Amino acid sequence: ELKVEQNPLFLSMQEGKNYTIYCNYSTTSDRLYWYRQDPGKSLESLFVLLSNGAVKQEGRLMASLDTKARLSTLHITAAVHDLSATYFCAVDDTDKLIFGTGTRLQVFP
């Protein structure tokens, strides 16, 4: 059974700082997704990583995938308040996505 773990579960960071969210998964998969969820809202797709070594960047967020280590990272550069949200990673499991527990990010001045 595929399990997906994220850490940290909660992240409070100051504006301008850098930090990384980690996503580990238990079985082989070549596809990993990152989503953002604002309070009371649905999920917004951020990145789709489809192969080992894939790296994608959008603004202050950069995601990478190491399928051999079964690890994805979401790196935040020079955080701003607008990035405050919950971030989920999700891994393809044959016919569905299995989600991590989520990382609640709070950026303060």
Add this chain to the structure above:
Amino acid sequence: GAGVSQSPSNKVTEKGKDVELRCDPISGHTALYWYRQSLGQGLEFLIYFQGNSAPDKSGLPSDRFSAERTGGSVSTLTIQRTQQEDSAVYLCASSLRPVGYGYTFGSGTRLTVV
């Protein structure tokens, strides 16, 4: 349609009543998924449709939960004899293919059982 549409957006029901939640996927998307998100929790897979068939319904928590999809389009998730622990946001997603082609989520139905 332009996105995945779910209705109602909010539903309050009394314990023991039946409820139906509707999902209208993106036109042409063959795969459809239901997930449940309890307060402050991650997303729990419920069921997956490919066309009108449900090859994976392993996440349905009990026999009170059922779902169907008709015409390869609209899906209905039915919860019978609702319980307070059923309170959650129910999210629907659709995709062109079952794996690896990106998933678009609807805005969800917030179900409250009182």
